[in-house]
Amino acid sequence: MRKALYFALAMCLGWSLSANAGVISDDDTFGLTAVGTADTAFVDQFNPALGTLQQVTLTLEANTQNGTITWDTTGDTSADVQLGVGAQVTATAPSTLVVVTLPMQTGHNSNVPATDNETPDPDFTGNDSFTVDTGAGSDDDSRSLISGFGPYLGTGQVQIDLTSAFKQSLISSGGSGDTESSAGQYGGTVTIEYVYTETQLVPEPAGLMLLGLAGLAARRRRRK
């Protein structure tokens, strides 16, 4: 009877529920797709068998290329010109998890000459023009959820909707002028990261010591 009591006590003290933090992630790439059109990506759901989900983080790494933007000077003085062309790329996942990026191809010319008085002016060609049509733009951003996990739980996939809106930018000083532009393509990678606690039975060192002492006490009592 007493021995059984010691054993029960030791089991209570020697084993406990322990919560270990875990991180698991999945990603998907998309594009290249024409700027202005939508796309989709898919990532794995979080399998509840692994533990209890604590946080969901969505990261979007977006890029743009093959857009063009041209400046043409219309005034009698040279101009300093900084041009950008690209897109606002948005990833929308369940529970209103939204990430917005702005990948832009950019270029700078500190001395675009005064107009050559072409007709019409601007004509977007010639020595008084400056074009950005090479290179790539890139941008990334992340957002997290700490609730609303329902759509992320399971052994299937989560759909992530991608949209893109054409963007251009112009910063100029000095001479006057105008721009024309055309959209390129966008693409990128979405990554979902799940932070969770995994629950499991583990022996604790202090508990194990008590277990040993209890066993020793039981043996001494039997000897008496």
Ligand SMILES: [Ca+2]
């Ligand atoms: Ca001109």
Ligand SMILES: [Ca+2]
């Ligand atoms: Ca021109």
